[in-house]
Every structure is written in C-alpha cells, then in structure tokens.
Amino acid sequence: MARILVGTCGWTDRALMTSGWYPRGHRDTEGRLRYYAGRFPVVEADSPYYALPSPGTTRLWAERTPAGFRFDVKAHSLLTGHPTRPAALPADLRDRARDDGLLDEVWARYAEALEPLRRAGRLGTLLFQFPPSLAPGPRAEAFVRGCRERARDWPFAVEFRNPAWWRAGQERATTALLAGLDATAVAVDTAQGLPTSMPPVAPVTTTRLSVARFHGRSPHWGTGGKEDRFRHGYTERELAGWLPRVRELAARTDEVHLLFNNCCADAAARAAETMRGLLDVTVPRQAGHACHEPI
Incomplete structure (x- = not known):
C-alpha cells in the first residue's frame, strides 16, 4: 500500500492567512511553513507559477520542513502555455521574444x-497545469512532449484543464501519452454538469506517484473570479465518495498526494483534515515541528 499524503494547494494564500488558521506566534514567513509542516506532510507550492523563486528561497523551504515532507511545485505559467505578463518574468527576460529560446532559459x-x-529529498513532483486552450491534438501532444523533454530528469505530473482530454473516446489515448512520458496523470475533483467540468477519472500512468487535486464543487467552476470558482466546503460524504478511487491509486503506486485547492478562508485545510481522518493517515512528526492548535 502506498504512502498517502494529504495537504493543501499552498500555505501562503491570503484567505488562509486571514482566516485565523495560523495561531499567534506562527504568522511570520518561517512560522507559517513550520506550523503547516507540523500538521500536513505535503503541500503544493503555487507561487513559482507566478514568478520564479530563488534557490535561496527553496533552500529555506527545505530547512523549515521535516524529513519526508513533500513539495509539489507548479511550473511557471510560461512553461505551460498560459498567458504570461512580462512582469512575471525576470527583468532581464521581459523584452525577449516569446520563442523556444525563452522557454529554454x-x-x-x-x-x-x-x-x-x-x-534535500523534499521534491514530490513538478506540476504542469495546462490551460483550457490546450485541446487534444497533434500540436498539443507535441507541446506536452516538449515540456517533458525539458524536464526529462525530473518527476513530472500533468493536469489538463480542457475536459476533452479525459472524455470517453480520448481517455485511453491520453493515458497512453502520459504513461509513455513517465508522467503522472493528475486526477481532479470539480463540480459536474458544467461545460468546463473535468471528468472524475483517476488513471494511473506511473508506478511512482499519483496525484489528485480537489478544486471544490462550485457551480462557477471555469468562470468568474477566484472566490467564485473555488468557493466550496467539502462535506464528509463528498470526500468519502473518493475513498475507493484513492485506495485504488494507493494499490498501484508508491505514493499518493491528495491536495485541496478550495482555497477560501481555511476550507482547504479543513477538508484536508477531514480526508486524512477518513483515510486514517498518520501525519509524520519530527522534533521542532510540533502540532499547535489554533488560538
């Protein structure tokens, strides 16, 4: 049975920081990460999607977390084909042509x-979240293969935001594509019945790692602002419905990451705690990373 790690998509989201989830004495940069790592064994680092971090920053992330902790790190927006503002690039690259040379740099x-x-052994996987505009087809597959080639020596996970990749008739080809690239297929949970709803499939494409991201079940998924798209409080019944799929993933891979992205107030942290309880997952502890209850 795989090691099942449950956490959230970020630890510095503004809504989480103002929710009261972090207790007094643990609200500075170092204190937040140490507190989070005392409660959960995995987190998604989403800030690199918006701006490249420095090695010094990620070195501190490693130092402030215990052995066995995992960071799943989102790829920068330019690498995944998302629209990217010049300000999101390093200053010396902002005037460069948007070509393969810039992608390589x-x-x-x-x-x-x-x-x-x-x-430091803290990296779980790179997460390449591709935009809804990336629809299945030869050009899209070539783009995904190009991304994998750049990251050929790294753990690599793929989340598609275009539902067509996982619909009946395409699902088998998508699974084969990712398996051939040794890429983890990211399963997602969203509201169903919408034009942008992602099919609730959970394929296994590598034996190393499975990842599921829980985006909430807002009826505004795919439209509106962040608060509209991700506002949802998971019920225990909704999460229990995922248990058979999680157990199946765990039976076929070495490690499973369950990450909650319903990032309004502390809804993601509360959902992660509920899921952990349902799975009876024990969070690894280490001296200096004790669990403190919010006050």
Missing part, C-alpha cells in the same frame, strides 16, 4: 531554483 532558471528541494 525560463526552464533552466526554474530547474536551478528547485534543485535545493531535490537535493
């Missing part, structure tokens, strides 16, 4: 920034 800096996590 951004990848090189991204990889350099994450090397401290890999050396």
